[in-house]
Amino acid sequence: MTKPQFVYVIYIRATADEVWSGLLDPEWTRKYWMHDNISDWKPGSPWTHKRTDPAGTVDIAGQVIESDRPRRLVLTWAKPADAGNPVKTSRVSFELAPEEWPGGPWVRLTVAHTELEPDSEMFHSVSYGWPGLMSGLKTMLERRTFEKNP
Numbered sequence: 696m697t698k699p700q701f702v703y704v705i706y707i708r709a710t711a712d713e714v715w716s717g718l719l720d721p722e723w724t725r726k727y728w729m730h731d732n733i734s735d736w737k738p739g740s741p742w743t744h745k746r747t748d749p750a751g752t753v754d755i756a757g758q759v760i761e762s763d764r765p766r767r768l769v770l771t772w773a774k775p776a777d778a779g780n781p782v783k784t785s786r787v788s789f790e791l792a793p794e795e796w797p798g799g800p801w802v803r804l805t806v807a808h809t810e811l812e813p814d815s816e817m818f819h820s821v822s823y824g825w826p827g828l829m830s831g832l833k834t835m836l837e838r839r840t841f842e843k844n845p
Contacts, residue, residue: 705829714791714802741756741758742759756774788794790804
């Protein structure tokens with residue numbers, strides 16, 4: 696039996712480096728995700744998805760599987776209490792494909808959240824969460840790009 700997956704593609708008018716930074720740099724992630732993504736982003740390193748509130752609660756934890764800036768990032772993804780449980784651990788891949796279109800650089804960003812536990816809270820959460828988050832990333836980066844190059 697295959698596990699469910701969620702795949703989302705969005706086009707962002709920005710450079711691949713800007714999109715990469717938007718996904719990982721706490722200065723940017725706290726603006727649209729209300730979390731800091733913390734790691735050195737090297738394969739094998741741990742990473743955490745930490746709230747920006749005073750408690751600093753870690754909502755997601757995992758490991759960096761692949762990191763090829765600014766093209767591809769693959770992470771394991773689990774609630775902290777489930778981080779060692781392979782049944783409860785899923786995988787997220789970010790693929791950034793630069794494209795030249797009129798008006799400047801664009802990036803096709805593909806988010807693939809795979810190995811999800813069937814009918815789990817995580818599956819339902821990411822199914823509506825990723826489109827909203829990536830829309831927030833797009834808006835933030837395109838607003839910034841437009842302000843630099845009207």
